[in-house]
Amino acid sequence: MHLSAWLVFTDLDGTLLDHHSYSWDKATPAIELLRQRSIPWMFNTSKTFSELQMISLEMENPWPMIVENGGGIAVPDNDQCAKVFSGIPNYPADMIQVRDGFRFYSLGYERERFLPLLAELKRDFRFLSYSEMTANKLVTLTGLSIDKAKQSLDREYTEPCLWLDSDSAFMAFDERLGQLGLQCVRGGRFAHIMGKVDKGTALKWVVSQIFSGSQAQTIALGDGENDLSMLNAADIAVVVRSPRHEPPGPCTAPRCIVSKDIGPAGWAGAIIALLNG
Numbered sequence: 102m103h104l105s106a107w108l109v110f111t112d113l114d115g116t117l118l119d120h121h122s123y124s125w126d127k128a129t130p131a132i133e134l135l136r137q138r139s140i141p142w143m144f145n146t147s148k149t150f151s152e153l154q155m156i157s158l159e160m161e162n163p164w165p166m167i168v169e170n171g172g173g174i175a176v177p178d179n180d181q182c183a184k185v186f187s188g189i190p191n192y193p194a195d196m197i198q199v200r201d202g203f204r205f206y207s208l209g210y211e212r213e214r215f216l217p218l219l220a221e222l223k224r225d226f227r228f229l230s231y232s233e234m235t236a237n238k239l240v241t242l243t244g245l246s247i248d249k250a251k252q253s254l255d256r257e258y259t260e261p262c263l264w265l266d267s268d269s270a271f272m273a274f275d276e277r278l279g280q281l282g283l284q285c286v287r288g289g290r291f292a293h294i295m296g297k298v299d300k301g302t303a304l305k306w307v308v309s310q311i312f313s314g315s316q317a318q319t320i321a322l323g324d325g326e327n328d329l330s331m332l333n334a335a336d337i338a339v340v341v342r343s344p345r346h347e348p349p350g351p352c353t354a355p356r357c358i359v360s361k362d363i364g365p366a367g368w369a370g371a372i373i374a375l376l377n378g
């Protein structure tokens with residue numbers, strides 16, 4: 102039984118990390134407050150584990166991380182996590198991996214299992230997927246540094262692709278994926294092929310499996326369309342204002358708040374207000 106009154110789930114880019122600078126400085130007072138009160142605060146992001154490893158070290162975040170849009174959960178082997186979580190009896194062995202000081206739980210479909218299925222779709226649709234790209238190609242397409250491109254290519258649960266075919270072909274493509282137990286979610290630059298899970302599914306999984314028996318209230322914070330499933334799965338949804346776009350909606354959580362400030366400053370303001378009642 103976990104005794105914290107709150108569980109916090111947060112998106113990173115544009116939410117806890119500034120949209121332009123990727124800095125979280127303005128969120129520091131709220132992170133301190135979470136630490137003082139031993140409240141778990143967990144990343145729920147489209148980023149890969151490779152991309153998150155350094156961020157979690159720099160932020161000194163000891164809690165589980167939801168990676169690749171809900172594709173999987175990385176639970177670190179540390180004292181904080183051991184106090185609340187001792188593993189999941191009977192979880193299918195082929196859906197758990199232990200490495201790098203983490204236990205990885207797959208929620209949907211591992212990339213290496215579904216990649217061979219895409220080869221067949223290649224014959225009927227035009228798309229360029231990550232598995233066909235070198236790090237240099239990704240640098241050219243995105244402007245990422247070579248190191249960041251490598252971290253982005255190091256994936257476990259999702260396969261981004263550059264859609265090169267028509268919109269109507271995309272519908273047919275998504276339908277074919279559906280028959281394979283997969284889906285394709287269109288994002289900014291890439292479309293993401295993945296199992297039928299999302300950030301909201303993953304939030305619920307963490308609450309029920311890792312914090313089972315906890316009576317904690319969940320707070321979710323996010324700024325984008327791909328955060329809606331997470332925001333709507335929480336008790337309290339904090340839509341963090343973006344400098345780029347209108348708040349996503351509709352928000353159907355029992356309580357919805359739109360942050361006063363943008364990005365990490367808005368994040369901190371909302372957390373501090375909620376925790377101080």
Ligand SMILES: [Mg+2]
Binds near residue numbers: 323
């Ligand atoms: Mg975001």
